[in-house]
Amino acid sequence: MIRKLFLFGFLFFSVACFSQTKDEAFIRQIADEILLNGKTYDNLRTLTKTIGARLAGSPGMYKAEEWGYKMLQQSGSSNTFKQPVMVPHWVRGGKDEATANIAGKKKQLNVIALGNSIGTKGKGITAPIVIVNDFEELEAKKQQLRGKIVFYNYKFNPRYIRTFEAYGDAVKYRSQGPSLAAKYGAIGVIVRSMSHSTDNIPHTGMLAYDSMYAKIPAVAIGIKDADWLAEELKFNNNIRVELKTNGHFLPDVEGNNIIAELKGSENPDQYITIGGHLDSWDNCEGAHDDGAGITQTIEVLRALTALGYKPKHTIRFVLFANEENGARGGSKYAEVAQSKNEKHILAIESDAGGFTPRAFSFNCDDAQFEKLKTWLPLISPYGCNELMRGGGGTDIAPLKEKIGTPLCGFLPDSQRYFDLHHATNDVFEAVNKRELDLGAVNMAALVYLVDQYGL
Amino acid sequence: MIRKLFLFGFLFFSVACFSQTKDEAFIRQIADEILLNGKTYDNLRTLTKTIGARLAGSPGMYKAEEWGYKMLQQSGSSNTFKQPVMVPHWVRGGKDEATANIAGKKKQLNVIALGNSIGTKGKGITAPIVIVNDFEELEAKKQQLRGKIVFYNYKFNPRYIRTFEAYGDAVKYRSQGPSLAAKYGAIGVIVRSMSHSTDNIPHTGMLAYDSMYAKIPAVAIGIKDADWLAEELKFNNNIRVELKTNGHFLPDVEGNNIIAELKGSENPDQYITIGGHLDSWDNCEGAHDDGAGITQTIEVLRALTALGYKPKHTIRFVLFANEENGARGGSKYAEVAQSKNEKHILAIESDAGGFTPRAFSFNCDDAQFEKLKTWLPLISPYGCNELMRGGGGTDIAPLKEKIGTPLCGFLPDSQRYFDLHHATNDVFEAVNKRELDLGAVNMAALVYLVDQYGL
Numbered sequence A, B: 001m002i003r004k005l006f007l008f009g010f011l012f013f014s015v016a017c018f019s020q021t022k023d024e025a026f027i028r029q030i031a032d033e034i035l036l037n038g039k040t041y042d043n044l045r046t047l048t049k050t051i052g053a054r055l056a057g058s059p060g061m062y063k064a065e066e067w068g069y070k071m072l073q074q075s076g077s078s079n080t081f082k083q084p085v086m087v088p089h090w091v092r093g094g095k096d097e098a099t100a101n102i103a104g105k106k107k108q109l110n111v112i113a114l115g116n117s118i119g120t121k122g123k124g125i126t127a128p129i130v131i132v133n134d135f136e137e138l139e140a141k142k143q144q145l146r147g148k149i150v151f152y153n154y155k156f157n158p159r160y161i162r163t164f165e166a167y168g169d170a171v172k173y174r175s176q177g178p179s180l181a182a183k184y185g186a187i188g189v190i191v192r193s194m195s196h197s198t199d200n201i202p203h204t205g206m207l208a209y210d211s212m213y214a215k216i217p218a219v220a221i222g223i224k225d226a227d228w229l230a231e232e233l234k235f236n237n238n239i240r241v242e243l244k245t246n247g248h249f250l251p252d253v254e255g256n257n258i259i260a261e262l263k264g265s266e267n268p269d270q271y272i273t274i275g276g277h278l279d280s281w282d283n284c285e286g287a288h289d290d291g292a293g294i295t296q297t298i299e300v301l302r303a304l305t306a307l308g309y310k311p312k313h314t315i316r317f318v319l320f321a322n323e324e325n326g327a328r329g330g331s332k333y334a335e336v337a338q339s340k341n342e343k344h345i346l347a348i349e350s351d352a353g354g355f356t357p358r359a360f361s362f363n364c365d366d367a368q369f370e371k372l373k374t375w376l377p378l379i380s381p382y383g384c385n386e387l388m389r390g391g392g393g394t395d396i397a398p399l400k401e402k403i404g405t406p407l408c409g410f411l412p413d414s415q416r417y418f419d420l421h422h423a424t425n426d427v428f429e430a431v432n433k434r435e436l437d438l439g440a441v442n443m444a445a446l447v448y449l450v451d452q453y454g455l
Helices: A007-018 A022-037 A040-051 A059-074 A135-140 A163-170 A177-183 A223-235 A287-306 A328-339 A366-373 A376-382 A397-403 A433-453 B007-018 B022-037 B040-051 B059-074 B135-140 B163-170 B177-183 B223-235 B287-306 B328-339 B366-373 B376-382 B397-403 B433-453
Strands: A079-091 A097-102 A105-109 A111-113 A125-132 A149-152 A188-192 A218-221 A240-244 A248-262 A267-277 A313-320 A343-349 A357-363 A386-389 A407-412 B079-091 B097-102 B105-109 B111-113 B125-132 B149-152 B188-192 B218-221 B240-244 B248-262 B267-277 B313-320 B343-349 B357-363 B386-389 B407-412
Touching: A022 A287, A022 A376, A022 A433, A040 A059, A040 A287, A040 A433, A059 A079, A059 A248, A059 A287, A059 A313, A079 A328, A097 A223, A105 A223, A125 A135, A125 A188, A125 A223, A135 A177, A149 A177, A149 A223, A177 A188, A188 A223, A188 A240, A218 A223, A248 A287, A248 A328, A267 A287, A267 A328, A267 A433, A287 A313, A287 A433, A313 A328, A313 A433, A328 A397, A343 A397, A343 A433, A357 A366, A357 A433, A366 A386, A376 A433, A397 A407, A407 A433, B022 B287, B022 B376, B022 B433, B040 B059, B040 B287, B040 B433, B059 B079, B059 B248, B059 B287, B059 B313, B079 B328, B097 B223, B105 B223, B125 B135, B125 B188, B125 B223, B135 B177, B149 B177, B149 B223, B177 B188, B188 B223, B188 B240, B218 B223, B248 B287, B248 B328, B267 B287, B267 B328, B267 B433, B287 B313, B287 B433, B313 B328, B313 B433, B328 B397, B343 B397, B343 B433, B357 B366, B357 B433, B366 B386, B376 B433, B397 B407, B407 B433
Parallel strands: A125 A149, A149 A188, A188 A218, A267 A313, A267 A343, A343 A407, A357 A386, B125 B149, B149 B188, B188 B218, B267 B313, B267 B343, B343 B407, B357 B386
Antiparallel strands: A079 A248, A097 A105, A097 A240, A111 A218, A125 A240, A248 A313, A357 A407, B079 B248, B097 B105, B097 B240, B111 B218, B125 B240, B248 B313, B357 B407
């Protein structure tokens, strides 16, 4: 396209954005600071390319903590500190492998062991495979599962417009599927990746073993291989798969939530928390999950400081430890807040990717939600043109549970997220600079408004 | 992130989307048809990977026309036809080259000749370079430009939230810059690419020579090389650049708008037009510009047909010829509509990329806009949650000029568009399947509503 298509739109926008009420003007300043001088993208490059994967307990975790501490210090906080928390230390332990054997013909399958899963103890396991499309089918076939490998082929439902709904619908096969298969004597599980991607990259993520049943090895399989396997199983119910994985737990280690504060001038003992999680899965750079949330959190601090903003309430910038396979960082943060009897006004989390901003979701009471909605015209020019009811995020959820803090989740566009979630292609190159920056703009605007007017 | 964050959101969504008013239900059917059985992505793969570049007059143009005709036929139209139109035939003619010479040290610059520009006649031109940041500076330096190459270094302004505004602001340096430099005796132009990308790929696009002045060669330069050149020019005002380009026009050739109709049952002589443009620049696959609009247009036809929809008005699906360097396709279409005294209710164009849907912009009267706004709750669950005043698109603009047709532009998210617009990286791989599909869903929903209720 070649022309200035949207002239009327331009004019409307200009008038809307450059008028000079105090809040409009300050939010415009925030946007200019981030869009013109922002460090979000450069910081993300460092986190992903210099540090890289940073699962709890891994060498990357320690590097990420040091880096995060330094970045928060440099970005304007006079009070940066570490909050120790014991975190799990799961290691993959080697290459994950699966080979299908159909009447002597072998095919390598593209798999990755699920996080927190046990390995096959070196020698691997080989067994016939039984496909089930859902838990109902698992029940129907329960007599056939002893000694078998169960293949959960439940598909990500494309009918959901917001892809997190498809994830919410499908993820139980990854988290609970292994133990439910073990309940009927299965010795291994292959689960279709939680994705509607058009490639064959497998997506890991945490399983949760039920202590009632045997712990069995479990892997996720790429979509194309899942489709291939399902097709083959239509014609041959005697396909054997050899599975080799090496996952195991080492003793818990001490990690840290990395926290910076901008002290409140009027209500220093009332807190607004904004954060993301510093850990990532071990198989990727964790650029969207959750390098985006981390660098946006740091950027909000940097921009507010650069603008000389003196908050009324104390703003806490939190890089949470260990979300992916234990959620210990968020638990510790809430535990400490409760023990100190802290008053938290709102907690905001960015953990849904670094894509173009679309919405904020709130878990709060009706009066608070009504108040929040009055701010929509101030925020929507920057992308978040929807305020909805919903959750906040794994790291901040314990604040609600323990001390009743209202929660807010930043929701960028979700269409591309599950193409790369927990997969090797969650890399820096998949992040767009402006989309990442605009996320920080929207979050900073909300922090500013909550600080100015409370909830 | 690991959890079902948005449970409240899910429930709200489910209730909103599956309730059974007639229009909600039919739009849900459209979405299901496209998201479950859609051909948009596969068709885009064929258009970009099998046919590829398809500038007016090129071999790709003829192949694209044949393919488009066949696809419209296969997608359910009983009346598919070609509308001949003479189109320009500009060819690049060879490799575009620019070499900077600083005191004997040479550096290749990443450039691409502007569309419709003349070449340097084989031997190239070499001249000192003069940097200007805008037209004001051009005027100030007008005495120094004779025999020089002017380097327009006007930057894409990151402060605009919608990137089309930055484009509208900057594009005059590409379109008018060459002739304004020629006016003062310059013999060549280098223009900073119309992009805020983080790479160094140059972006072509049309210039418009002013017949008052000499036609001089003109290229766009990649952002990193533009920054490098600007930096060097701070310390050395005697940098010479050698420019070699080979662009020239061949005689106009006959191309075609490719048109399919679904005949109206109640008002067959009243038309709703939906379309995109079939041509692309010669340096890319034209996946977003405008393979997306083409495959979405075909998909709307396919989906409505698959659902057995019998429109009240006649719906025209138009693959416009030659938007990029002449806009002849849209002119011809409007000219024929005027000559036949056709009544057009609305024309919709998708020519802003295949990204996630955000808005529709309308150029219509107040009463029409008020009516359109009442449909927002029906469309917004699928992504377009904003209806704004604005333009339609280059191909449909002549319908407004000639016969007063209200116009509508489909506006996907704009953040990534100018990273690849008119550049070699506008390829199939840069398109996300769901984002592309959802664009077709939103367009089909709007076509359905306009057909049902008129404007």
